[in-house]
Every structure is written in structure tokens, then in C-alpha cells.
Amino acid sequence: MHRHSVAQLVQGLRDKQFSSTELTRHFLDRIAALDGRYNSYISVPETAAMDAAAAADRRLAAGDAAVLTGIPIAHKDIFCTDGLRTSCGSRMLDNFVPPYDATVIQRFKRDGAITLGKTNMDEFAMGSSNESSFYGHARNPWDPERVPGGSSGGSAAAVAARLAPAATGTDTGGSIRQPAAFCGITGLKPTYGRISRLGMIAFASSLDQAGPMARTAQDCALLLNTMAGHDPLDSTSAAVATEDYTAALDNSLEGLRIGLPREYFGEGLDAATGALVDSALKELTALGARLVEVSLPHSHLTVPAYYVIAPAEASTTLSRFDGVRYGHRCADPVDLHDLYTRTREEGFGDEVKRRILVGTYALSAGYYDAYYKKAQQVRRLIKQDFLDCFEQVDVIAGPTTPGPAFKLGEKSDDPIAMYLEDIYTLAVNLAGLPGMSVPAGFVQGRPVGFQLIGRHFDESRLLNIAHRYQQATDWHLQEPPEVAEGSA
Amino acid sequence: MQWETVIGLEVHLQLATRSKIFSGSPTTFGAEPNTQASAVDLAMPGMLPVLNEQAVRYAVMFGLGIGADIGKRSVFDRKNYFYPDLPKGYQISQFQDPIVGRGRFEIQLEDGSSREIGITRAHLEEDAGKSLHEDFHGMSGIDLNRAGTPLLEIVTEPDLRSAAEAVAYLKALHSLVTYLGISDGNMAEGSMRCDINISLRPSGSEAYGTRAEIKNVNSFRFVERAIRHEVERQADILEDGGKVAQETRLYDADLDETRPMRSKEVANDYRYFPEPDLLPVVITDDYIEAIRASLPELPTEKRHRFTEQYGLSAYDANVLADTRPLADYFEAVVAGCGDAKIAANWVQVELLGQLNRNELDIDNSPVPADALGGLIVRILDNSISGKIAKQVFEAMWQGEGTADAIIEAKGLKQVSDSGALEAMVDEVIANNSAQVEQYLAADEARRKKLVGFFVGQVMKLSKGQANPQMVNELLAKKLV
Numbered sequence: 001m002h003r004h005s006v007a008q009l010v011q012g013l014r015d016k017q018f019s020s021t022e023l024t025r026h027f028l029d030r031i032a033a034l035d036g037r038y039n040s041y042i043s044v045p046e047t048a049a050m051d052a053a054a055a056a057d058r059r060l061a062a063g064d065a066a067v068l069t070g071i072p073i074a075h076k077d078i079f080c081t082d083g084l085r086t087s088c089g090s091r092m093l094d095n096f097v098p099p100y101d102a103t104v105i106q107r108f109k110r111d112g113a114i115t116l117g118k119t120n121m122d123e124f125a126m127g128s129s130n131e132s133s134f135y136g137h138a139r140n141p142w143d144p145e146r147v148p149g150g151s152s153g154g155s156a157a158a159v160a161a162r163l164a165p166a167a168t169g170t171d172t173g174g175s176i177r178q179p180a181a182f183c184g185i186t187g188l189k190p191t192y193g194r195i196s197r198l199g200m201i202a203f204a205s206s207l208d209q210a211g212p213m214a215r216t217a218q219d220c221a222l223l224l225n226t227m228a229g230h231d232p233l234d235s236t237s238a239a240v241a242t243e244d245y246t247a248a249l250d251n252s253l254e255g256l257r258i259g260l261p262r263e264y265f266g267e268g269l270d271a272a273t274g275a276l277v278d279s280a281l282k283e284l285t286a287l288g289a290r291l292v293e294v295s296l297p298h299s300h301l302t303v304p305a306y307y308v309i310a311p312a313e314a315s316t317t318l319s320r321f322d323g324v325r326y327g328h329r330c331a332d333p334v335d336l337h338d339l340y341t342r343t344r345e346e347g348f349g350d351e352v353k354r355r356i357l358v359g360t361y362a363l364s365a366g367y368y369d370a371y372y373k374k375a376q377q378v379r380r381l382i383k384q385d386f387l388d389c390f391e392q393v394d395v396i397a398g399p400t401t402p403g404p405a406f407k408l409g410e411k412s413d414d415p416i417a418m419y420l421e422d423i424y425t426l427a428v429n430l431a432g433l434p435g436m437s438v439p440a441g442f443v444q445g446r447p448v449g450f451q452l453i454g455r456h457f458d459e460s461r462l463l464n465i466a467h468r469y470q471q472a473t474d475w476h477l478q479e480p481p482e483v484a485e486g487s488a
Numbered sequence: 489m490q491w492e493t494v495i496g497l498e499v500h501l502q503l504a505t506r507s508k509i510f511s512g513s514p515t516t517f518g519a520e521p522n523t524q525a526s527a528v529d530l531a532m533p534g535m536l537p538v539l540n541e542q543a544v545r546y547a548v549m550f551g552l553g554i555g556a557d558i559g560k561r562s563v564f565d566r567k568n569y570f571y572p573d574l575p576k577g578y579q580i581s582q583f584q585d586p587i588v589g590r591g592r593f594e595i596q597l598e599d600g601s602s603r604e605i606g607i608t609r610a611h612l613e614e615d616a617g618k619s620l621h622e623d624f625h626g627m628s629g630i631d632l633n634r635a636g637t638p639l640l641e642i643v644t645e646p647d648l649r650s651a652a653e654a655v656a657y658l659k660a661l662h663s664l665v666t667y668l669g670i671s672d673g674n675m676a677e678g679s680m681r682c683d684i685n686i687s688l689r690p691s692g693s694e695a696y697g698t699r700a701e702i703k704n705v706n707s708f709r710f711v712e713r714a715i716r717h718e719v720e721r722q723a724d725i726l727e728d729g730g731k732v733a734q735e736t737r738l739y740d741a742d743l744d745e746t747r748p749m750r751s752k753e754v755a756n757d758y759r760y761f762p763e764p765d766l767l768p769v770v771i772t773d774d775y776i777e778a779i780r781a782s783l784p785e786l787p788t789e790k791r792h793r794f795t796e797q798y799g800l801s802a803y804d805a806n807v808l809a810d811t812r813p814l815a816d817y818f819e820a821v822v823a824g825c826g827d828a829k830i831a832a833n834w835v836q837v838e839l840l841g842q843l844n845r846n847e848l849d850i851d852n853s854p855v856p857a858d859a860l861g862g863l864i865v866r867i868l869d870n871s872i873s874g875k876i877a878k879q880v881f882e883a884m885w886q887g888e889g890t891a892d893a894i895i896e897a898k899g900l901k902q903v904s905d906s907g908a909l910e911a912m913v914d915e916v917i918a919n920n921s922a923q924v925e926q927y928l929a930a931d932e933a934r935r936k937k938l939v940g941f942f943v944g945q946v947m948k949l950s951k952g953q954a955n956p957q958m959v960n961e962l963l964a965k966k967l968v
Contacts, residue, residue: 079534080533080534086533088533093533096533098532098533098534099527100527100532102534197534197536198534198535198536199534199535200534201533201534202533202534202765204764205764205765206764232538233536233538234536234538235536235537235538235539235765235766235767236536236764236765236766236767312761313764316566316568316577316578316759316761318577319568319570319576319577319578320531320533320575320576320577322570322572322577324572324575324630325530325531325532325575325630326530326532326533336572340570360759363568363759363761364757364759365757365759368759368761372761
């Protein structure tokens with residue numbers, strides 16, 4: 001059962017090949033047996049999952065099931081889950097059990113999907129390797145000595161290791177797309193505002209966006225159908241009508257114009273990775289698409305602009321973790337100052353502290369204009385670059401990452417090298433656009449993805465292109481050696 | 489040296505919305521601690537603010553009430569500082585782009601004159617919670633009921649020149665916001681809190697002196713006292729050749745003094761930046777015009793109308809237009825009796841006097857406006873004298889019925905029957921022969937004084953019910 005896609009599982013439940021109870025039990029057993037190797041989960045609420053599966057089976061039997069009824073889904077531990085510890089990968093929230101569900105979780109519950117577990121992540125979603133997690137890093141199922149990517153590394157590893165049929169992630173600067181590329185799965189970051197952020201613990205509010213991570217584009221579409229929609233309780237959620245994201249999957253790519261930004265194919269891109277991206281693009285032309293060279297002239301400013309804006313927002317968003325109302329509190333504070341400093345000293349890890357310091361600096365009196373304000377101006381230019389490109393082309397394509405997954409520990413002492421991992425993904429968040437990573441092949445056994453970037457709210461088109469590509473290729477069907485051998 | 493006082497005020501006005509500015513929690517005053525704090529108010533992880541449209545509407549109403557520019561695109565910002573009663577570690581406020589821009593505002597001074605005060609801006613923000621330092625054995629308790637209550641911070645230009653002007657401004661502001669119905673203006677419950685910026689400069693000088701800010705003064709009386717103290721303190725420093733420090737001070741009502749706040753209480757870099765959890769507030773002309781069309785008549789307009797339409801003095805118009813219920817009451821009395829001047833007199837002297845003595849407000853007056861109008865009608869048609877009217881009013885206050893019913897029941901109707909009055913006049917003349925002789929012997933000027941004695945005797949005999957004008961006429965005829 002764990003080798004099926006979500007679409008196949010949906011059919012299997014309807015054909016009574018298996019029940020949700022059997023399906024959920026199967027995944028719980030796999031997690032118990034195998035996740036010691038991957039550390040992809042932080043919490044696995046076995047009893048609640050089995051109860052939900054039984055309820056789903058009743059719904060299926062009664063004939064009032066939604067598409068995802070009975071399908072187990074893993075959720076990044078950034079989504080608040082009522083009655084289930086939500087840590088955000090941090091010691092700060094190690095003891096935090098929310099009394100509410102995030103809107104995303106509510107929507108999955110409404111449709112009868114099963115919360116299989118909460119997945120590992122970089123602390124407060126700050127990282128590109130999963131190594132900043134308080135719970136230890138997850139491992140890449142394709143090579144356990146390598147990182148799964150981050151920050152949604154646990155979700156990517158769980159889907160790749162077949163410890164979940166699909167998962168949710170969040171993406172502030174590449175946190176869905178980069179781990180999807182590293183783990184050989186398909187990940188979609190929708191348009192900013194497409195999915196509610198309510199109950200999703202914020203890193204940088206103007207950039208954060210939830211999205212699906214699955215084996216196929218079709219599965220991503222199925223999850224997006226449940227996740228997308230306006231939420232009156234999230235002021236930044238878009239009041240734009242949703243659509244059936246599976247409807248356009250099979251559309252022809254004839255006449256599709258794909259823009260290739262020359263800035264994404266130059267220095268810094270690993271040659272073997274670049275070659276795989278080129279093959280993918282060639283495949284798309286065989287399907288009828290036309291390639292057009294375009295330019296994103298402000299690309300070189302993406303990393304600096306992002307690493308001012310995101311830490312600036314984070315530096316104040318994380319102020320609420322003060323030991324007063326919930327979460328970690330230091331022992332026996334002598335006064336208020338001691339309560340604040342020791343609580344935050346103990347509760348936050350190094351990367352989070354680094355970003356709080358950077359962000360505080362960027363917003364402080366005398367530096368605001370030079371950093372934060374300037375970065376916002378650059379952000380507008382970057383967005384305009386994309387809008388200009390979309391005058392000429394329908395979508396933009398390029399690599400998701402500069403290369404395949406790197407070794408654990410390889411970049412953990414070099415924040416700048418780590419930040420450059422996201423060089424192709426950050427701009428999409430700054431511009432609020434939808435972006436997607438699709439498996440494109442392997443470099444020495446390690447997966448590589450290519451990225452598709454669309455117009456605002458044009459998720460259907462990205463899913464359509466990815467789906468047609470996956471109909472013509474089988475990179476997304478490859479299983480990590482341990483899974484293929486049956487030892488995992 | 490002569491010093492001129494320069495004052496600017498920042499008023500934090502609590503808006504009378506039913507729920508908080510960014511959450512659905514109720515804003516009722518006085519509930520048990522932390523019973524009106526939702527996950528949003530507690531800044532639980534993942535919670536997001538949603539702007540209360542009513543708060544925006546109230547802010548726009550205020551802006552239109554002072555003739556200000558309304559910010560067509562106003563932006564919420566985060567004001568960052570750590571304090572246990574500030575759950576998010578930042579306050580959502582407005583910094584660069586407030587919802588209300590420059591406006592002007594007329595205030596009435598004691599001497600009946602008026603002045604225009606410039607309003608720099610007014611912006612929306614959320615209130616913090618409260619730290620409670622007693623009853624927790626050396627620890628502090630936090631009550632977040634107030635956290636997220638909508639405030640409109642209203643900032644004046646440095647246009648005020650004395651404690652009296654500052655108080656007049658606050659009274660006029662109170663009058664305006666209660667007219668608009670956007671705040672209950674209850675200072676005791678913290679609905680209007682005031683920060684005072686104050687500096688001195690040599691009379692005639694253009695440049696401003698260094699100012700001190702006095703935080704969180706919460707009554708008209710304290711504002712007046714705090715300013716007087718601060719003026720004295722600064723004058724003493726300047727007279728001695730010293731320099732006033734730019735600092736934040738606290739008015740201690742118990743000690744009746746201002747003192748510097750501890751440096752810890754004063755954050756210096758708030759790191760304002762646009763709140764990414766909220767979109768800019770875009771206000772259309774249609775929205776503004778719909779609100780403008782629904783505005784009630786405001787105190788300044790009403791004052792001017794009262795002087796023009798009713799011929800009232802500026803002072804009377806100011807008193808009667810102070811609150812909407814009082815102005816409405818007054819106009820209902822006028823409608824009932826047709827004489828604005830007598831109505832103004834009765835409302836201000838008898839009615840407000842009784843209300844003040846009994847600590848009642850106009851809404852709870854035992855004498856409704858139509859009843860008071862009915863009483864004045866009886867004065868105007870000579871059924872009763874002004875003096876008897878006071879007696880009738882007293883009975884009305886006690887709930888004994890309408891003026892007519894009381895006059896009837898107590899037989900207080902003025903005696904205007906010439907036969908009855910003549911008999912009384914004759915009796916008084918007959919019983920006071922000495923005074924009659926004295927009167928007859930006096931010259932014209934002195935007679936005018938002496939006649940009062942006879943009038944008084946007739947009134948006494950009639951138990952005050954004799955028509956005084958007719959009594960005078962009869963005496964003039966008989967005392968010859």
C-alpha cells in the first residue's frame with residue numbers, strides 16, 4: 001500500500017481493496033519500524049490516527065466521503081493541531097499543545113483525512129538542511145548521510161521513504177521546493193494568500209505559504225483542492241476563487257511559452273544538475289512547449305533582500321515567545337529581565353538567534369532606511385521583473401537548487417553557504433508567485449528537481465505542466481534504494 | 489522673566505466597539521481577569537489579527553468631526569517592545585500613515601471666548617493588558633482583558649497655552665466623541681487617557697523650549713494639577729539658569745507631583761515597520777461620504793445654532809450643547825413651551841442644579857423634558873408665578889405628577905381675579921395704617937421702595953398666589 005500514490009489510494013479505498021483503518025495501521029507500523037533511520041517525524045498520534053481512520057471508514061461506508069477521506073497525511077510540525085504537541089522544531093515549544101487546529105488542519109479533518117503525524121523541520125522553519133531542528137536532523141532516504149533539505153525536510157523524507165502518502169509543508173524561501181528536490185518528490189508552493197496561514201506558526205508573515213508535498217503533481221493537486229481557499233480569519237488570505245486543481249492536469253502543452261531566465265543558468269549551478277534541468281526542458285519541448293530566453297535583471301539582489309526582510313519580520317514575530325504565557329520558561333527567574341533572557345537563550349537555537357539579531361539590527365533606528373526599506377524597494381523590483389517576463393511567457397522554468405543534497409554537517413557552520421542553497425527559490429516568495437519543484441533525474445544516485453514558476457494564482461497551469469511531464473517520464477516513480485529493496 | 493507655557497496633548501481614546509480591534513473578544517469593562525482574552529489576544533502561536541471594521545468607521549467619524557483629511561490608505565505598523573502585559577511583544581499601531589490626518593478643533597474658554605486647536609493626527613492602535621503587582625507574593629499577575637481594546641490616539645499641535653486651555657480642550661474632545669457615540673469617554677474607567685507634552689519659553693519667543701512628557705493622566709482635575717506642577721518645576725529650573733531635561737515623567741496623584749519614570753519604563757527604539765499580518769486599509773470616497781451623511785450635528789455647530797436660533801449667550805449655548813442628551817432635552821423643553829430663554833434658564837439653574845445635587849445625569853432625570861415644558865407654559869400664561877413654579881418643580885421632582893396636576897391639587901393657581909385681589913389689598917391697607925401714613929408722606933422716589941412692603945404683605949396673604957403685576961396696579965390706585 002505504501003507504494004501507491006494518493007490518487008491510487010483514493011481509488012483503492014473506494015474499490016474496498018483496503019480500509020482506511022488498514023491503510024493507517026500500515027503506515028503507523030512502517031513509521032514505528034523504520035523512522036528510526038530517517039527521524040522524519042517528531043510526533044505520531046497513533047490512537048487519534050486510528051480513531052480518525054475508523055471514522056473515515058464509516059464515512060466511506062455511508063457514501064458521504066470527500067476525495068481525501070481516509071487518506072493518511074503527515075503535517076509539518078508548524079501547523080497547530082488541537083490537543084497534539086506542536087513544536088515548530090524548537091525547544092521553545094517542546095511542551096506546547098495548542099487548543100486549536102490551524103485552518104489547513106481543519107480543512108483536512110473536514111474532508112476526513114487522517115493526521116498520521118507531525119514531521120521534523122528546521123527550528124521555526126529557519127534552515128535549508130533540517131539540521132537546526134531541536135529534535136535532531138531528519139535524513140535523506142536516498143542517502144542517509146545527506147540532508148533531506150529544509151525546512152520541510154521531515155515531510156520530504158517521510159514521503160520519499162514511503163512513511164506517508166503525502167505531506168504538508170511550508171515555504172518561506174524554498175522550504176517546500178528545496179527538500180522536495182533533494183528527496184525526489186513533487187512540491188508546490190502556491191501563490192501567497194492561496195492557503196490560510198491561520199494556525200501556521202509564523203516565520204516571516206509576508207513570505208510564508210503552506211503547500212502540498214507528494215509523489216506526483218496529481219497528488220499535489222488533490223491536496224491543494226483541500227487546502228486552498230479564502231479564510232476570513234487571515235487578512236492576507238486571498239479572496240480569489242479556487243478551482244478544481246485536477247481539472248486542467250491533462251491539458252495539452254502545445255504552444256506553451258516557457259521562459260528561461262539567463263540568470264538561473266549561469267555560475268553557481270552544478271553542471272550535472274544543469275544538464276538534468278536541460279533534459280527536462282527538452283522533454284517539455286517534445287510535449288509542445290516553446291523555450292524563450294528571458295531575464296530577471298535584479299536576481300543578484302534576491303539573497304540580500306530576502307535575508308533582510310525575512311529576519312526583520314521574524315525578529316518581532318518571535319517576540320511572543322517570552323516565557324510568560326506558554327512554551328518554555330527558564331527555571332526560577334529572579335526578575336523580568338532574567339525571565340526574558342534566560343527563557344530565550346535556552347529556548348531558541350543558534351540559527352533562530354542569528355536571524356533575530358540580524359532582523360533586529362535591520363529594523364533599528366538609523367539602519368531602517370539602509371536595510372529594511374531598501375530591501376522592500378528591491379523586493380518590488382524583483383516582483384516587477386517577473387511580471388515583465390510574464391508579458392512574454394506563460395511560465396518560467398529553471399533549477400530548484402544549485403545541486404543535489406549535500407552531506408550532513410557540510411554547511412552547518414557556514415550560514416552564507418547555506419543561504420545560497422535557496423538562491424533559485426527565494427525570489428518566488430519575494431514576488432508572492434506560485435513555484436513548484438518536479439523530479440528531473442539523479443546525480444550519482446541523488447535526486448535533482450527542476451522548478452516551474454507561474455503567474456499569481458496560476459497553480460493549475462504549473463500542475464498541468466508537471467503532470468504532463470510526469471506522464472512522459474518516470475523520475476518521480478523512482479524509490480530510494482532501501483524502499484525499492486524492501487528493507488524499508 | 490515672563491514664561492509662556494506650551495502644551496500639546498496626546499489622548500488615548502477607547503473606542504466603544506463591542507469587540508476588540510483585532511479579535512472577536514468582548515470589550516466590556518470590569519470582567520474577571522483573563523475572561524475576555526481569546527487565543528488572538530494571548531498571542532498564541534499562529535494566531536492572526538483581523539481588523540474590526542467598526543473601529544475604522546469610528547476613526548473616520550472622528551476625522552470628519554474635526555474636518556481632518558482621512559488617510560485613504562493607512563497602514564498598521566508593529567511597535568516593538570517587551571513587557572509582560574504586551575502579549576505579542578509588539579503593539580499593532582499606526583506610524584507613518586495614520587487613518588486621520590490634520591484637522592482643527594474649536595474649544596470654549598471660561599470667559600466665553602473660543603480658540604481653534606490644531607490636531608496633528610489620530611491613529612488606531614490596540615491597548616495592552618494590565619500588570620497587577622499586588623496579591624501575588626512578590627510575583628506579578630497579568631490580566632489580558634484589556635489587551636486588544638481599540639484606541640484612537642489623538643495628537644494635538646503644541647497650541648495650548650495653559651492648564652485651563654488643556655482642560656477646555658479635553659472637555660470639548662469629550663463632548664465631541666460622546667456626540668459621535670464613538671466612545672463613552674469615561675475617564676475613571678480609562679476610556680480617555682492623556683499624555684501631556686509641556687515646555688516653557690520666554691514670552692514673545694518663537695522657538696520652543698525643551699519639553700517633558702507626563703504620561704497617563706486620567707482625569708480633568710489631574711491634568712490641571714499635573715500641568716500647574718510641571719510649569720512651576722520647569723520655571724524654577726529655568727529661573728535658576730538650568731536646563732529642562734527632555735524626559736518622560738509620571739504624575740503621582742497621591743503625592744501631587746511629577747517625577748521621572750525609571751529608565752526601564754521608557755523604551756527608546758520601537759523598530760516600527762509595517763505589520764505584515766494586515767493589509768493596508770484602503771478607504772474609498774463613497775465610504776467616507778456615507779459616514780459624513782450619517783453624522784449627527786456636532787457640538788460646535790450646535791452651539792452656533794443655539795446662539796443664532798434661540799438668541800442664547802455663548803456661555804448658555806456652551807453649557808446646553810455640552811452633551812447630546814442635554815441639548816436634546818433643552819430643545820424638547822423649548823418645543824414644549826416656546827420660549828428658549830426661560831427654557832435655558834430653567835434647564836441650567838433648576839434642573840442641572842437638582843441633577844448635580846443628586847448625582848444624576850440627564851438621562852435619569854425624574855422630570856422629563858415635556859413635563860418641564862408644561863411647567864414653563866404655566867409661568868408664561870400667568871397661571872403661576874416664578875416663585876410658585878419652583879415649588880411646583882420641587883413636587884414634580886418628587887414624582888407628584890405634571891405641573892397642571894400639582895397646581896390643581898395644591899391650589900397653587902395664581903389669583904388674577906380683581907375682586908379677590910382688591911379685597912386682599914384693602915385688608916393690607918386697613919391693617920397697616922402706620923405704613924400707609926409713612927408712604928403717603930414720602931416723595932416719589934421713596935414711595936417706590938415702600939410699595940414693596942405692601943406687595944409683600946399681599947403675597948403673604950395670598951400664599952404667594954397673587955398676580956404680582958395686578959397687585960402693583962391695585963396698590964397704585966388705592967394708596968392715594
